[in-house]
Amino acid sequence: MRHFNYYCRSFVATVLVLALAQHTACGQVHSFVVRGKIDPLKKQETVHIWYPDPTNLVGVKDSAVLHDGNFVIDGTIKAPGKAIMYTKPDYSNIEFYVEPGTILVESTGLLSEAVVSGGQANKDFGKLAEMLRPVTQKLSETYQAYHAAKKALSDDADKKEFEQRWEKQLEAVRTERTNVYRQFIQAMPASIVSIGAVKSVGGFTPDVKELTGLFESLDKSVQNSPSGIYYKDALTKLSRTSIGAVAPHFxxxxxxxxxxxxxxxxxxxxxxxxxxxxxxxxxxxxxxxxxxxxxxxxxxxxxxxxxxxxxxxxxxxxxxxxxxxxxxxxxxxxxxxxxxxxxxxxxxxxxxxxxxxxxxxxxxxxxxxxxxxxxxxxxxxxxx
Missing domain, CATH: 3.40.30.10 (Glutaredoxin)
Structure with a gap:
């Protein structure tokens, strides 16, 4: 059974699975500012962010102190990239794209309930989140049902059969989620967010042929963007460790x-x-x-x-x-x-x-x- 935490990752690796580490061919640097506000009654002390950097494998970490629920974080990026932000001490979190300009993260409650605005990538990412919401809820409910059934499982039950049956149900919902990513790619070929959607289709066991086809279906402007150049290189590397390839020497x-x-x-x-x-x-x-x-x-x-x-x-x-x-x-x-x-x-x-x-x-x-x-x-x- 592949649970939510089945795969071990450090904080950085978790984000690397969820987000594309970006690459730039020209080395240009752009400034961004994240201005945020959450309910001060939540009594959060600090906010932390991680975002990718093509020159640094582990990406960039930053943080700020909240004042009456308000915070500001600024920095520079070489290409738009998906970030994860969380507050302490509750670790409520949210994902959004860091991109040039000002990004607003505003919530009347927890950080996870925030509305993000600012920039085309975040607008597109919001559309993807909306498309994913029903299947994400379905997957959560399926996991909850699985855990409840497992708790009620009798000692003499066939546990292997139980796990296999539930894994089929969970895999069916995960397939639905993958299809949503495919739909987004087809509907938004000119969006930089579609590169992340292509990678999400691949999951933990990517089919390099399918991902290459999906990537090549994107607009040339996206393929030739700094993010696209990086992902094209990532697909080349992936092909070297796919089934049928000769294992790289080490x-x-x-x-x-x-x-x-x-x-x-x-x-x-x-x-x-x-x-x-x-x-x-x-x-x-x-x-x-x-x-x-x-x-x-x-x-x-x-x-x-x-x-x-x-x-x-x-x-x-x-x-x-x-x-x-x-x-x-x-x-x-x-x-x-x-x-x-x-x-x-x-x-x-x-x-x-x-x-x-x-x-x-x-x-x-x-x-x-x-x-x-x-x-x-x-x-x-x-x-x-």
Whole structure:
């Protein structure tokens, strides 16, 4: 079951999934101002914002103190980009586009209830939000129903069948949401917001051929904009790690500092698992991966773990490896979300994995342990 928080992300990575990190070909810088007001009775102290910057992988963070519910944040951008803003201490949040000029964020209640105005991108983003509202509500209600049903599930119930049944229902609603993005792209080909909609169609397991077709359906002015130039480059990178492509070569150090190369595993089925010690969903999959590894480790199969831990978390990384009993090679450059292999493979959220064949071809992406077992059983039918 893929819950709302199924994929582990840092604050930055969360936004990177939701928003396009922007790129500019000409290096021009534009100023913007965000003026906001929320109900002072909500007693919020500070407001925080994150927005993308093509010259900085982790984007830009800024904040301001609220005075009687009012705040002002200004800055510069190289291209319009989707930002996320939240207040403290309640963490109420809202998304909007930072673009040149003045942006107004006004609410008579919480920040999440604010109306955003200012700029064409925000006007278009408002149209997309309106189109998404019914299916977003439907998805929320479906999740609520799922959790209620799970709470009422008897101890002797078939839990696997239960999860599969609800996953089908949730996937059906997610498909409805994806279709809304497609409708927006078709209706608004001249909007910069359509680039974000194209990426949303792809989700966590994008089909590069479909996304390329959708992107090429946009107006040339959008394709050739700084945001469009970046996304075109992102699609090129995505094609390098799609099913059927030859897995990009990498070398990274293991826990002892010894360099380990992807080429060392040529001739074997290799499961490349991106994770981190702090990622709960990643570690929840480890018991299942241990079972698969033990079952097929003598059948021309192995696993390589690549951690997105940081240098300051090295001890936690080593401790997690031991605690989870991971007997396969573990690699990391301890650069967090800037890990060179994860960047090469376009990893924006974890857990993330790639099954690579003996010839180096990517066979599957994002397999759960059970699905990996089923896949390997086809390659090794006589495994115990």
């Amino acid at each position: 070398v990274q150090a293991d826990t002892a500092g010894k360099p380990v190369s992807l080429s060392e595993f040529r001739g074997k089925y290799l499961f490349v698992d991106f994770w981190a010690s702090w990622c709960g969903p990643c570690r929840a999959e480890h018991p299942g991966l241990v079972k698969v590894f033990d079952k097929y480790r003598d059948r021309n199969f192995t696993i390589v773990g690549i951690s997105l831990d940081q240098l300051k978390n090295r001890d936690a990384w080593i401790k997690a490896i031991k605690a989870d009993k991971l007997a396969w090679p573990q690699l990391s450059d301890l650069k967090g979300w800037s890990n060179e292999v994860s960047t090469l493979y376009g990893v924006e959220a974890i857990p993330k994995n790639f099954l690579i064949g003996p010839d180096g071809t990517i066979l599957s992406i994002d397999l759960k342990p059970d699905a990996l077992d089923e896949k390997l059983a086809k390659f090794f039918p006589n495994a115990p």
